[in-house]
Amino acid sequence: MYPRMNLWTDMKNRDEIGIALLGFGNVGSGTYEVIEENFTSIKEKVGVKIYVKKILVRDLNAGRRVKAPAELLTCNPEDIFKDPSVDIVAELLGGLEPATEYMIRALDSGKHVVSANKAALAANLPQLLDAVERSGRVLRYEAAVCGAIPVMDVIDRALAANKISGISGIVNGTTNYILTRMGEEAADYASVLADAQRLGFAEADPSGDVEGFDAANKLSLLIWQAFGKYIHPDKIARKGITELGLADIDAAALRGNKIKLIAQADDGPEGVEASVAPREVPADSFLGRCAGEYNAVQLDCDMAGPIFLMGKGAGPRPTGSAVVGDIISIARDMRSGV
Amino acid sequence: MYPRMNLWTDMKNRDEIGIALLGFGNVGSGTYEVIEENFTSIKEKVGVKIYVKKILVRDLNAGRRVKAPAELLTCNPEDIFKDPSVDIVAELLGGLEPATEYMIRALDSGKHVVSANKAALAANLPQLLDAVERSGRVLRYEAAVCGAIPVMDVIDRALAANKISGISGIVNGTTNYILTRMGEEAADYASVLADAQRLGFAEADPSGDVEGFDAANKLSLLIWQAFGKYIHPDKIARKGITELGLADIDAAALRGNKIKLIAQADDGPEGVEASVAPREVPADSFLGRCAGEYNAVQLDCDMAGPIFLMGKGAGPRPTGSAVVGDIISIARDMRSGV
Known part of the structure; x- marks a missing residue:
């Protein structure tokens, strides 16, 4: 079961949500496309404006499937954990480490976390749930299981x-x-x-x-x-x-x-x-x-x-659909001041 | 789209939710069975105790598929609208009237409403959404479309x-x-x-x-x-x-x-x-x-x-599963003090 959300006295009635993407490969770029292309329909349906604030990449100059403004890119994860405009961190790196460490750091920094990383989640779920408990933040991972299917x-x-x-x-x-x-x-x-x-x-x-x-x-x-x-x-x-x-x-x-x-x-x-x-x-x-x-x-x-x-079960946009579904789910609860 | 929930300053941190069932036919009795039989697992998963407080029936002495304590049964809908222990009214009557009138009365009495009644909902959705807007209460109707399927x-x-x-x-x-x-x-x-x-x-x-x-x-x-x-x-x-x-x-x-x-x-x-x-x-x-x-x-x-x-797509328990899913969804938001 997903952990239940605690009270967010610090986030009442927010209508802008800041996102950071960890990773900009297939899933990261698919998530970026979903957020950018459906910005308006998501805003109209859910009442929340979702902005990508930062994207963690390994190489600032690598060729990419999708273009994002250069000022969003960073190679330093601390830029993300310390950024007060980032509410939700989407961990889309794959592999056990540094993904697990980054998810725990994000939670302990007061960010909610969304992940598509089945390997890290399945292997390290107990530690991750400890960090959820400790931080009072939320961890969701629809995209980790069966891509676009909302199971x-x-x-x-x-x-x-x-x-x-x-x-x-x-x-x-x-x-x-x-x-x-x-x-x-x-x-x-x-x-x-x-x-x-x-x-x-x-x-x-x-x-x-x-x-x-x-x-x-x-x-x-x-x-x-x-x-x-x-x-x-x-x-x-x-x-x-x-x-x-x-x-x-x-x-x-x-x-x-x-x-x-x-x-x-x-x-x-x-x-x-x-x-x-x-x-x-x-x-x-x-x-x-x-x-x-x-x-x-x-x-x-x-x-x-x-x-x-x-x-x-896979593909940049189907998986991005699930990542953004989780982001919207958290954003909704934040917005209504849960 | 479902209307968004407003702020519930009167319902913070509730862990007991009172339900009234309008109707005790196939869907009403199936809903009752789901609530009674899975009371403990729902409490453990969601942290909410769901109690049926009242059941509206046409005839107190009719033979029924499922037994419920006689003190829950009433033939007077006002008993339900005026009962402060009833948080959510589940409209499971079928037919346009009095179902529509009762849903609107329930919303205007400060109750959330869950309905399985596709005929009344589809024909009268605009008036029902007006009542939702006016009351600030929630209306959900998963069970009205495709029974157990969470579409x-x-x-x-x-x-x-x-x-x-x-x-x-x-x-x-x-x-x-x-x-x-x-x-x-x-x-x-x-x-x-x-x-x-x-x-x-x-x-x-x-x-x-x-x-x-x-x-x-x-x-x-x-x-x-x-x-x-x-x-x-x-x-x-x-x-x-x-x-x-x-x-x-x-x-x-x-x-x-x-x-x-x-x-x-x-x-x-x-x-x-x-x-x-x-x-x-x-x-x-x-x-x-x-x-x-x-x-x-x-x-x-x-x-x-x-x-x-x-x-x-039908049947007492599959439809009851959808009714109770909606009840839990509302109860969760009430409980977290949305």
Whole structure:
């Protein structure tokens, strides 16, 4: 669950919110585009003007996907932690460090934090929640799990009347893209991976995705959100897709099934059982129909029944949409003087 | 869009919230069950104790699906509007009147209102929003659209960074159940309808569902939520499923399609185009795969891309889950002293 917000006597009735971006790669630049391009519609809908005040980059002169005014860029994180015009820090760096240290420094500096960094969040959630508790600030991370799909907020708010007993999902777009193309084109793993790397759907070192580490990080965060229990991603049974061959996919197809990398967790009387592994699912089921770079999650709720969510699992703007959704959520509460 | 909450100087740091239910039929009793059965888990997750203080019924001695203590029942709505222990009124009556009058009376009496009543909301939204404005109270209605699916909250919050340009969905469970069974069993409309009525999936007078009135009401509310524009349901082009025969369903199947009652709206430069009508969709598409009493909605977002949501569209507990989700949402803001 997300930590609850404390009282903000210092921020009553604010209608301008200052943001700092840590990182200006794909997610950072996508977040910047969402804030800039939808500034007016966000202001009209939510009554809040969101301004990017600073952007932390490694190299001031690097080439970038998106242009931002040079005066926003800085290589010194202290410029951000000490800037009183920055209300919310969006940590979009990736990797465990310095991301975790920066999130904790931001919270301890009185900033709210939004993060898309599943690796740092899943590995270091207990320390991060300590910093939240200590600082009275808020930490949200919708963008860390399933890109644009609002699964974390839905669990936190709209389904709050439910006990959730099970989660199953396709939470990694790279592996889903590879498995989809292997099935559709009868192409082998190595050639599809090479093509995915060329097209930007897989990284140069694909192990985080294809070995299931990324999915385990996301499942750890989903387990915390849905069950209120923390399981370190290293403790989640994990098997990737690297050993899958075309023969496996063909054999599954003969049974009317597709092979998907499924992240799955059940909260039973014996505790939480969680795993990431390739599994056969019926080709015409909700998860079987989730193709390409899409992600999908099923939540088993005691009152609502099963709830199914699907959307783009990655990409600068879909992930930016989730980052800015969290920013708006915090800004709204700040604005109403919570 | 949902109206924003004002300041609640009179309700700071409350951890007990009093609810009144208007109506104790399927939705009212389902809401009661959700509150009673998940009292402890809601208290632990959200920090709020939700108590049902009063239930408005027509007949104190009627037989009921669910038992509630006799001292909670009343036939006099004034008992509820005047009760200072009631913070939130859940209007679960159905029908235009007295539901609309009661919602306005509740708001003007200083109560927040949650409603599952798509007919009253869609027809009378302008007057209801006037009462919200005048009273400074909140009106939420997740349960009015697509039962358990959290589509209204997702549009309002998690996707707030997006402009939504299109909505398409299966928003009526009764017609979807009938069309699904006609297709699966090669049974004709009249016999499936009769069976659906026997099983409680269709009402004795099915016209609200099968003529598309119910779907038009929900589409009107979705259009307001997503586009910020109000269109009276009578202004939405509407065609039901009563003229569909098995021959139509078979012909669609030969083209690889299914016929679904699709609610659709696009927000373009010429204004909003909206319709409810039976349409052919590919059998293996997201909407084509939504079967039985399930509902499904696709939201076309400028930043997030398409977002797909599916879940149970009706039933006491799924609808109760949405009602209580709204109650918790208001209770949270009250508790934090917004």
